[in-house]
Structures are given as structure tokens and as C-alpha cells.
Amino acid sequence: MRHSKKRHKLGVSGPHQAALLANLSVALIQNGRIETTLAKAKALRPFIEKLVTLAKKAAVSNESGRKVHYRRLALSRIRSKSAVARLFDELVVEFSERSGGYTRIYKLGQRIGDAAEMGLIEFIDKADTGYTKGKRGAKATADVANSASDHATEVATPAEEVAAVENVETEVVETAEVEETK
Secondary structure, eight states, X not given: OOTTOOOOOTTSOHHHHHHXXXXXXXXXXXXXXXXXXXXXXXXXXHHHHHHHHHHHXXXXXXXXXXXXXXXXXXXXXXXXXXXXXXXXXXXXXXXXXOOSOOEXXXXXXXXXXXOOEEEEEEXXXXXXXXXXXXXXXXXXXXXXXHHHHHHHHHXXXXXXXXXXXXXXXXXXXXXXXXXXXO
């Protein structure tokens, strides 16, 4: 049976895929955002988010042995001491309040050479609140409708705008005549 076997294949062997994701995650940790193919970005997202979860567990842990354990688990996956140090020391502070969704993927279009779909994957900023949970309720829809109707009543009809312009023109002409008589 194939239960719990869903993964992005990327058309390469297992060790090649592990090395590819490790290198992409090191680049993402060091630079904050990388441009790659959309398939690689989608494969990288769960990989890097699990690493951020390890870093968060280490930050919350009280035992020094547990912290070292989580660092070694991350190091076994990405094999870069500097990237693991940056993730566990600097980046984990940004994600301490978030409960998931640490990355964002933008679609960039097709690459010129081979028409591969390109994407930009980046870490989400600390200040970014993202979408609110749940679907928009009836109250939110009613608020939007009310604000739209309020805006519609503020906008004058074309006939009213023409009349207002004519009134301004007559006032300008009257003030010019008054100035000429002085």
C-alpha cells in the first residue's frame, strides 16, 4: 500500500533529491529568498518548514541536551554548520510567534530557455500577519457592502458634477466683473 508516500519527485534519485533540497535550503537560509523552478520551490517548502520547527523546538527546550539534539538533526539534513547556526540563532526569533507557514512562494512565469515555470520562495517577515483564519463571514461581507454603498452615495452623478462646474464658472465670471468695475 502507498499510504503516506506523497512527495515531490523532481525526477532525480533519492540521494540527489536530498542533496538538492539541502543546498536549496542553505541558500534560502543565507539569502532569505531564492529564485528557482516552481517544482523545486514546492518541494523545498515542507523541507525548510520542518527545519524551522526543529529550531523552534530547540528554542523552547529547557534541556541543553535537547537543544544539541535538534541542532544535530538539522545538521544531518542540510550539512552546513553556518546555515544551521543562522537558523537556530537568528531566524528562529522571527518565527517564535508563528504556528506554521514560514515561507511564501510567488510564481514568476516561464524561463526563456526551456519554458520551465519559475518561482520565488522567501521567508515571511515577522510583521506579516497574512490572511485571517476562516472564510469571510456574513458580517464581513455586510461591512464591505455597507462601505461600498456609503462610497456610492458620496460620488455625485454626472449631471450634478456638470451643474457644480457651471456654478463655479459663473462665480469666477461674477468675481471678474466685480474686479473690472472697481
